[in-house]
Amino acid sequence: MLAKEEPFMDCKHEKYQRLIARCQALTPVPTAVAHPCDETSLKGVVEAAELNILQPILVGPRAKIETTAAHFPLDISGYEIVDVPHSHAAADEAVRLAREGKAEMLMKGSLHTDELMGAVVRTATGLRTERRISHAFIMDVPSLDRPIIVTDAAINIFPTLEDKIHIVQNAIDLARALGLEQPKVAILSAMETVNPKIQSTVEAAALCKMADRKQIVGGILDGPLALDNAINLAAAQIKKIDSPVAGLADILVVPDLEAGNMLAKSLSFLADADAAGIVLGARVPIILTSRADSVTTRLASCAVAALVAQARRESASKAVAP
The missing domain is CATH 3.40.50.10950 (Rossmann fold)
Incomplete structure (x- = not known):
């Protein structure tokens, strides 16, 4: 759908x-x-x-x-x-x-x-459950041809690599429930290359290798990717990023809650997007709405x-x- x-x-x-x-x-x-x-x-x-x-x-x-x-x-x-x-x-x-x-x-x-x-x-x-509980925004951005899932912007403040495994898997399962057979997952950072001085780039590379080893299943992962390279195909092509995810991401995995919160609110207030929220990883889905x-x-x-x-x-x- x-x-x-x-x-x-x-x-x-x-x-x-x-x-x-x-x-x-x-x-x-x-x-x-x-x-x-x-x-x-x-x-x-x-x-x-x-x-x-x-x-x-x-x-x-x-x-x-x-x-x-x-x-x-x-x-x-x-x-x-x-x-x-x-x-x-x-x-x-x-x-x-x-x-x-x-x-x-x-x-x-x-x-x-x-x-x-x-x-x-x-x-x-x-x-x-055995999963880490995480939050996801399903964002309707008028300028995009698809909904974008942003995670985690509300629950996990400074998620560890282990937390991010669960955050990514929760988001993949959500996207599949919404009708995407193999969602494309962008692990975001400030750049698209691995830099040992920036922990989020190292963790992005680790998450991608975990997906290769089937420790994360159901989606196609790539990262680190900067935001423009994740959602804009032209930006990815200009930087010559050879990736099945770059420019086509369905899921944006942010480094921490601050980055996710600012991304979601920027989309809402600067790009006229709507943000439907859900909590995942518990025994039942949890609907969190705002006044x-x-x-x-x-x-x-x-x-x-x-x-x-x-x-x-x-x-x-x-x-x-x-």
């Missing part, structure tokens, strides 16, 4: 709209929504449910949720409400529902991200998570098939 062979349409949100349309053909995904107690978070849930992307389980103070719905107004009469006293309890209960398999996705409502993620990463009761997100971006975040949940369901079915 998101392969680059599709004709490019110069229309803001076009890539997201195709993504949302694809989800509408699937079964709505049971989703535990932690503390949806303001207009933005509750409206996003209702809109996604009305498009059959998700089946909400609203977790929070019942009176506050119902008051919010009545005030704006939003029809939540068909949704299950799990009554808990406050946001901390909502995070814990939403995580429990996901842990017990009653919800296949987790969604942040009107509570702090730290509250929700604190419950997610808790050792005894959280949603950790500043547009309606389409909130729906796209839900759609991305739903496609990841669908891919996991299909993978589990194949694993148990005789």
